[in-house]
Amino acid sequence: MAKYVYGPVPSRRLGQSLGVSPIPEKTCNYNCIYCQLGKTTNFTNHRKRFFNPKDILAEISEAIRQERKIDYITFVGEGEPTLSSDLGILIEGTKKLTDLPVAVITNGSLLSLETVRAEMRKVDVIMPTFDAGNSKLFRFINRPHKEVRFNKLVTGLKKSRLEFNNELWIEVMLLKGINDSVETLEEIKGFLDVFHPDQVQISIPSRPPTEPWVTIPDSESLNLSKLILQSTQILPLNEVGTFDSRPFRTPKEAILSITKRHPLQYTQALEIIHQFNIDNPEAYLNMIVSKQMVKILDYRNSRFIYRNEVWDSNF
Numbered sequence: 451m452a453k454y455v456y457g458p459v460p461s462r463r464l465g466q467s468l469g470v471s472p473i474p475e476k477t478c479n480y481n482c483i484y485c486q487l488g489k490t491t492n493f494t495n496h497r498k499r500f501f502n503p504k505d506i507l508a509e510i511s512e513a514i515r516q517e518r519k520i521d522y523i524t525f526v527g528e529g530e531p532t533l534s535s536d537l538g539i540l541i542e543g544t545k546k547l548t549d550l551p552v553a554v555i556t557n558g559s560l561l562s563l564e565t566v567r568a569e570m571r572k573v574d575v576i577m578p579t580f581d582a583g584n585s586k587l588f589r590f591i592n593r594p595h596k597e598v599r600f601n602k603l604v605t606g607l608k609k610s611r612l613e614f615n616n617e618l619w620i621e622v623m624l625l626k627g628i629n630d631s632v633e634t635l636e637e638i639k640g641f642l643d644v645f646h647p648d649q650v651q652i653s654i655p656s657r658p659p660t661e662p663w664v665t666i667p668d669s670e671s672l673n674l675s676k677l678i679l680q681s682t683q684i685l686p687l688n689e690v691g692t693f694d695s696r697p698f699r700t701p702k703e704a705i706l707s708i709t710k711r712h713p714l715q716y717t718q719a720l721e722i723i724h725q726f727n728i729d730n731p732e733a734y735l736n737m738i739v740s741k742q743m744v745k746i747l748d749y750r751n752s753r754f755i756y757r758n759e760v761w762d763s764n765f
C-alpha cells in the first residue's frame with residue numbers, strides 16, 4: 451500500500467486530487483485553533499529530509515500509471531509540506547513524470563525563504579492561507595512556531611506574487627467572533643490588495659476543529675466577508691466526488707489510510723466500504739470503531755470518522 455500518496459480524493463477546490471504527503475504525521479510550524487488534524491505533535495520550523503524522495507516519486511509514478519481520474523497532483527500531507535527540504539526535487543520530479551497540474555497547499559509561512567519560492571516556480575497553483583490582518587490575531591488563530599513572524603509571512607506572500615506567473619489562490623478560514631467582523635475583514639482585505647491573488651477563497655471549519663470553541667460564522671457574516679474580501683468563492687462544506695478505493699486491498703486499509711490525512715464524513719466511509727462489496731458496511735465500520743482504529747466525532751449535526759491517534763499507523 452502507498453505510504454506517501456493517497457487518493458485521488460474529492461477536493462473542494464481541485465476536483466479529484468492525488469494527495470502527496472512529504473512529511474510525517476502532524477508535522478507543522480503552526481498549531482491552528484481550527485486544524486482538522488488535531489493538535490500539532492511535531493511542532494517544528496526546521497526544514498529537513500523526512501523520507502527518501504525516490505520512494506515518493508515512485509508512488510506518484512505508480513498512481514499515474516494506473517490511469518485513475520486525477521485533476522491535480524497536490525502536495526499537502528499531514529501538516530506543512532514546505533517543511534520537507536525535498537519539496538523542490540519532488541515538484542521537479544513530478545513535472546518530469548506528467549503534464550498534470552501540480553498544486554501546493556501551504557500555510558505560506560516559509561514563502562519568505564528564497565529557496566522555498568525557488569522550489570515553487572514550477573508549481574501551477576500555490577494555495578497559501580491568510581486568516582488575520584495583524585500579528586496579534588495571527589498568533590491567536592494560527593499559534594505559529596516562535597520563529598514564524600507575521601511580517602515575514604506578509605513579505606513571503608508579496609514576493610511570491612512578484613516572482614511567479616503561476617496561480618496564487620489565497621484561502622481565508624472564517625471563524626465566528628474571531629475574524630469575521632467588518633474591521634477584521636477590512637484589515638485582511640488591505641493585505642490581499644497587496645498580494646493580488648488570482649483567487650480569494652473563503653473557507654469555514656467544516657470538520658471538527660482542534661479547539662471545540664471554534665465555530666462557523668453565520669450566513670450574514672459569510673455574505674459580508676464575500677463582499678469585503680471580494681472573494682471568488684465560498685468553499686462548500688462538503689466535497690463533491692467519490693473516493694477511489696482501488697489502490698487499497700481492504701476497506702480497513704482504505705479507511706485508515708484516507709483518515710490519516712483527511713477525516714471522512716460517516717456516509718463517505720460507508721461508501722468506501724460499499725465499494726468492496728461488503729454486505730453490511732455499517733457493521734464493518736462499527737467493527738473498525740470497536741477496535742479503536744478510528745473514532746466517531748459528532749459535529750454540527752453530522753458524523754465524522756477520524757483515525758485514532760493511538761492506533762499505530764503501521765497497520
Ligand code: SF4
Nearest residue numbers: 478480482485529557
Ligand atoms: S491547519 Fe494546516 S497550518 Fe494549521 S496546524 Fe493544521 S496543518 Fe498546520
